[in-house]
Amino acid sequence: MTGIVYKSTGSWYTVKSENGDFIECRIKGKFRMKGIKSTNPIAVGDVVDFELDETSDTVTGVIHNIHERKNYIVRKSVNLSHQMHIIASNLDYVFLLITINNPPTTFNFIDRFLVTAEAYGIETILVFNKIDTLKDEVLDDQLYMQYVYQQIGYKCLRVSAAEGKGIDELKELMIGKTTMFSGHSGVGKSTLVNAMEPTLHLKTKTISEQSMQGQHTTTFAEMYDLSFGAKIIDTPGIKGFGIVDMEKSEISGYFPEFFKLKDQCKFNNCLHKDEPKCAVKEALEKDEISWTRYNSYLKILEGDEDHYRTDDYANERAESDENRNKQS
Numbered sequence: 001m002t003g004i005v006y007k008s009t010g011s012w013y014t015v016k017s018e019n020g021d022f023i024e025c026r027i028k029g030k031f032r033m034k035g036i037k038s039t040n041p042i043a044v045g046d047v048v049d050f051e052l053d054e055t056s057d058t059v060t061g062v063i064h065n066i067h068e069r070k071n072y073i074v075r076k077s078v079n080l081s082h083q084m085h086i087i088a089s090n091l092d093y094v095f096l097l098i099t100i101n102n103p104p105t106t107f108n109f110i111d112r113f114l115v116t117a118e119a120y121g122i123e124t125i126l127v128f129n130k131i132d133t134l135k136d137e138v139l140d141d142q143l144y145m146q147y148v149y150q151q152i153g154y155k156c157l158r159v160s161a162a163e164g165k166g167i168d169e170l171k172e173l174m175i176g177k178t179t180m181f182s183g184h185s186g187v188g189k190s191t192l193v194n195a196m197e198p199t200l201h202l203k204t205k206t207i208s209e210q211s212m213q214g215q216h217t218t219t220f221a222e223m224y225d226l227s228f229g230a231k232i233i234d235t236p237g238i239k240g241f242g243i244v245d246m247e248k249s250e251i252s253g254y255f256p257e258f259f260k261l262k263d264q265c266k267f268n269n270c271l272h273k274d275e276p277k278c279a280v281k282e283a284l285e286k287d288e289i290s291w292t293r294y295n296s297y298l299k300i301l302e303g304d305e306d307h308y309r310t311d312d313y314a315n316e317r318a319e320s321d322e323n324r325n326k327q328s
Contacts, residue, residue, distance in 0.1 A: 001061070005046045006223040013042055013063065014222075015050060025050050025061035042066060043086040044221040044233050045178060071121045073180070075238065088180045088221055088233045093173065094124045097183035097192065100142045102133060105184055107145070111255075111296035112243060113182070114154070118254035119246065125155045125173065129188045132160040148290045152257050161188050161195040171196055174230035178223075182235050193234055197226050202234065243300055251300055252280070257289055258297070271301065 006022065007014035013025045027042060042048065047067035053060045072089035096113055098105040110126070117124040126149055134142055146156045159166030170192075173179075181189040190202040221235045243251075252258040252272055262270070264279035272280035283289045 001051065002047065002049050002067075004223070005042055005044050005048060007220060008040060008042060008044050009220050010040065013048075015048060015061065015063070023050070023052075023059060023061045025063050027063045039085050043072060043089045044223050045072075045089040045091060045180075047090065073117055073120050073122055073182075075116065076243065087182065087235055090178060091122050091180055091233075092177035093179045094122050095127045095170070095179060095181050096124055097127050097129050097181060097187040097189055098145070099128075099130050099184075099187045100134065100138050100145070102130060103184050103186045105187065107148075107292040108296050108299060109184070110145075110149075111293060112300065115246075115251065115254040115300060116243060118256070119250075125157065127157045127159055127170065127192075129159055129161060129192060131158045131165065132163045148292060151290070152293075159192070161192040164195060167192075167195055171228055171230070174226070174228075174232065176229055178231040178233070180233040180235060182238065184238060185236070189234055193224065193232060196228075196232075197224070199227075200224060243303075246300075248301055248303075252297065255293065255297055257283075257293070273298070273301065 001017055003015040003017040003023070005013050006016050011026065013027070015023050015025045017023060025048075042063065046069065048063045049065040049067070050061040050063045053062050069089045071091060073087050073091065073094060074084040075087060076084060094117055096110065098110065114124055126146070128142055128146060131142070142158075146158070150156050157166055157170060159170060161167070181192065183189060194200060194202050221233055223231055223233045225231055246254075248271060249269060252262065258272060258280050261279040261283055265272070265275070266277035267275055270278050270280075272278050275281075280289065280294075284291065284294050
């Protein structure tokens with residue numbers, strides 16, 4: 001039998017078969033050992049072959065094969081720094097949900113996510129959520145961040161799950177597609193799914209006023225069939241987003257605005273750091289490239305992954321203000 005993995009808890013997988021039945025499956029013991037570097041050999045979105053377990057008293061299955069993935073998105077495993085964790089696979093889009101101050105989403109986090117999505121061939125759309133809560137300077141921050149990414153060519157949406165703003169445009173993009181919501185805990189992933197499909201009643205929590213950080217409500221990645229002909233994968237909130245399996249020489253290729261200029265650099269192996277006659281650095285000095293993006297690139301290039309966290313908002317806010325002053 002063949003089906004799609006709709007939920008993964010680490011040891012059991014909920015698979016929707018071709019005839020629409022949901023069956024709890026596990027994997028064969030030897031399956032884990034076939035040179036798979038990730039902490040989770042099977043991810044939500046995988047197409048798998050399975051057979052019913054005749055020895056079980058209940059209807060369960062055993063997965064024995066994964067079909068080739070169209071794409072997948074990964075992050076560095078939280079506990080095992082040299083391994084990756086596959087978040088989801090076979091995606092048409094990823095919607096990265098961003099909030100400015102409740103909780104804060106930094107440029108560094110967004111850029112790390114985008115670099116990984118570019119590397120694995122997944123189109124990312126930036127969704128600025130909770131726009132109904134933005135006031136004065138915070139609104140300026142949101143519009144500036146949106147401007148930076150629109151200039152590069154990323155599609156950006158402004159939505160409010162609470163007031164229903166932008167929901168129709170978002171749903172239109174999702175029809176007939178398999179998509180994923182990702183972002184920090186508290187950015188409103190589950191709330192947004194509920195706004196589009198109220199009958200799901202996904203659990204939500206409020207932001208901690210003390211830390212301005214979200215609280216985990218989604219424990220495992222899970223796919224849902226929506227009534228307007230879309231599939232959405234809701235994922236646990238991400239605190240840090242470590243980059244895996246990238247050589248220094250290839251990182252700039254996943255910054256589209258850097259990649260366009262690469263052939264104009266004097267050296268073919270230019271890292272856009274200290275080399276002379278670097279087209280990227282020249283564009284940076286002319287304010288044709290965002291300083292926030294370049295700073296993110298340098299941090300990824302430095303590879304300080306083991307100590308990387310995305311909640312260092314105060315430092316990045318100061319950097320962002322300084323860089324914006326440079327560009328103005």
